[in-house]
Amino acid sequence: MGKSLAVAKKGETSVVPISSEQTLKASKALLSHMQKAAKEAAASADKKNLLEESTEAETPIWLTATTKRNVRDTNKLKPGRVTLPHPLNRTDPETTICLIVADPQRFYKDVVASEEFPEALGKRITRVVDLKHLQAKFRTFEAQRKLFSEHDVFLADERIVNRLPKALGKTFFKTTAKRPVPVKLHRPDKKADGVKSTPGQKKAQKEQGSSVKHAKSAGDMAKEIEAAVGAALVHLTQTTNTAVKIGYAAFTPQQIAENAEAVVTALVEKFIPRGIDNLRAVYLKGPETAALPIWQTEELWLDGDKDVLAEGSEELKALEEKKEKANVGKKRKAPAADEQVKEEEEQVDAAAEVEKPAKKKNKKAKVDSESNDAKLDAQIKERKEKLKKQKKAAKAAMEE
Incomplete structure (x- = not known):
């Protein structure tokens, strides 16, 4: 050729x-x-396999061609x-x-x-x-x-x-x-x-x-x-x-x-x-x-005239407007996402507030249980002292 x-x-x-x-x-x-x-890879190898055959016959050579546009749509x-x-x-x-x-x-x-x-x-x-x-x-x-x-x-x-x-x-x-x-x-x-x-x-x-x-x-x-x-x-x-x-x-x-x-x-x-x-x-x-x-x-x-648009041309302006419309559509998704996140945060805060009274209630119940225990201890102590007095009076009556 x-x-x-x-x-x-x-x-x-x-x-x-x-x-x-x-x-x-x-x-x-x-x-x-x-x-x-x-050769360098074979020399730097830790162990050499004497029975291993040469891989030159299996190592491929590629030709790569790049194009200006896709060669196929599918x-x-x-x-x-x-x-x-x-x-x-x-x-x-x-x-x-x-x-x-x-x-x-x-x-x-x-x-x-x-x-x-x-x-x-x-x-x-x-x-x-x-x-x-x-x-x-x-x-x-x-x-x-x-x-x-x-x-x-x-x-x-x-x-x-x-x-x-x-x-x-x-x-x-x-x-x-x-x-x-x-x-x-x-x-x-x-x-x-x-x-x-x-x-x-x-x-x-x-x-x-x-x-x-x-x-x-x-x-x-x-x-x-x-x-x-x-x-x-x-x-x-x-x-x-x-x-x-x-x-x-x-x-x-x-x-x-x-x-x-x-x-x-x-x-x-x-x-x-x-x-x-x-x-x-x-x-x-x-x-x-x-x-x-x-x-x-x-x-x-x-196609230089079609692929590269001149500055200020109507085709370039139309393309930029199309991109802006696409970006506007994408930006509308962000507030919706922010609102969703905000709603989730509000739900979390509401759940936290619901849990707070429950914690207070539990604390109050704990205080009430502690006060009931103190009353019970006082009653037991009072009964013991009363029994001691009764025993002492009975012992004195027997000695007389």
């Missing part, structure tokens, strides 16, 4: 804005920093795909794949097990399940978590991918780590492309009806699955920042740079509304590194 300036000017119409030289330079600097940080759960010059997971034999298909699953299991399907890829596909069995077997949260942990990549027939959020729930869709990637396993029109079905597929089509009538051949399915496994995924949300994984720390700087150019081209042409005019900046970064800029625009606004 041709070189371009690192800073875009207003009105620039280049489809691929980033400079190959600048991207390669940033890739070298990023990988060098990540390798140095990994979050999109179906990711987009970008074919990379250097695929992410296509050649890794340890990557396990779960293939979610439309009914019936037996047809697709037979395709994966057939001789026309590549044997190496077939071994990596450890589960083939249709939507009906998926909803029946993995209804509970525990079953969904088990399925999530058993496979590295999840692929889904694009005809049913929009129904998976309800079937798989937050376990799969709260993050973008293992969201099902859409794959096209059928042909819109079998006669149009002139591809003939295998004898096994013809038999299955005859027995199972029109549900697999337009299914692709085993070889075409394998190509589609390999392309999806190695592709970069674009998750569009209601934000001005989009991150796409374009490689790993084990990649070379040249591979990172070429993947970055491919992703930026796809973002500008397919995913970002209004293309390069809406693009603000592009960065490369690792999981724990700063973002290295490889391109940025001089024009900060998408």
Whole structure:
């Protein structure tokens, strides 16, 4: 791809804005920093595990693109795909794949097990399940978590991918780590492309009806699955920042740079509304590194005349009046809250005043009880003295 300036000017119409030289330079600097940080972390570790394998193959490299306006009005759960010059997971034999298909699953299991399907890829596909069995077997949260942990990549027939959020729930869709990637396993029109079905597929089509009538051949399915496994995924949300994984720390700087150019081209042409005019900046970064800029625009606004209002313009005045009205509405809530607090304080004070007489009454009752005890003691003392006098008089009478 041709070189371009690192800073875009207003009105620039280049489809691929980033400079190959600048991207390669940033890739070298990023990988060098990540390798140095990994060595320092390993040297400072208290205990070294000799059996621990290198994590370079698992440390991702991200391309982040910031836009001037949100790329979408709502979050999109179906990711987009970008074919990379250097695929992410296509050649890794340890990557396990779960293939979610439309009914019936037996047809697709037979395709994966057939001789026309590549044997190496077939071994990596450890589960083939249709939507009906998926909803029946993995209804509970525990079953969904088990399925999530058993496979590295999840692929889904694009005809049913929009129904998976309800079937798989937050376990799969709260993050973008293992969201099902859409794959096209059928042909819109079998006669149009002139591809003939295998004898096994013809038999299955005859027995199972029109549900697999337009299914692709085993070889075409394998190509589609390999392309999806190695592709970069674009998750569009209601934000001005989009991150796409374009490689790993084990990649070379040249591979990172070429993947970055491919992703930026796809973002500008397919995913970002209004293309390069809406693009603000592009960065490369690792999981724990700063973002290295490889391109940025001089024009900060998408529509300068509309986004930046002139001083004293009627549109600016109308906007300020609208804000003032909104603030007035918010200020009305404060007195209501103060009145509520005041009422609560008055209720507390009233309750306290009610308790005060009760305390006085209790004190008076305590004084009364103490005075009654004193009277009783006086009566007892008086009776004792009276008995003593009676005993003394009786004793004197007996002596006479």
